[in-house]
Amino acid sequence: GAGVSQSPSNKVTEKGKDVELRCDPISGHTALYWYRQRLGQGLEFLIYFQGNSAPDKSGLPSDRFSAERTGESVSTLTIQRTQQEDSAVYLCASSPRTGLYEQYFGPGTRLTVT
């Protein structure tokens, strides 16, 4: 079946502009996660959605970052007034449910802020 998909695969933007990154989770997966991976580093948790519950936003680095999810489908991560330190790969993952289950990752969006 189809895996997690993300778009765009690459995004180059000028400092100060807003960007929107999209994630399509695996159908039927109720949990969706966003992570950030800076060059040469591990993954940092940003935000997670589970069904209709309030999202866990504890990993968002600043109020320039926000994310939405419509039901149990598509999610968008928005970064306003981008800064150079926002340059990273943004990875989305989904999981059948919460708990001790593996997360399935998308290919990521590489964001470069110039």
Add this chain to the structure above:
Amino acid sequence: AQKITQTQPGMFVQEKEAVTLDCTYDTSDPSYGLFWYKQPSSGEMIFLIYQGSYDQQNATEGRYSLNFQKARKSANLVISASQLGDSAMYFCAMREVYNTDKLIFGTGTRLQVFP
């Protein structure tokens, strides 16, 4: 304090040999899961193996096995019969049942397999 520690930034192994990638973790949650992911140069994160804190036996998946030592809080990944395609970054991660639902990742180990 680091929740997940991977002390080997890089490892080399010859093809067909076994290699162990180290991972130690820190948690006070009695219920947790440990995961290993592979990230090739293409950037995708590939799930390899999972170990639950209450599992009595070490997890195995094909050539991958997890050497789980709960008292030492270690969850080392063993790759047997290394292949050239195993060259990648390897990340250890933990999920704590009572601490939201996110994966906490280590900094990774870059494995290079040579002929």
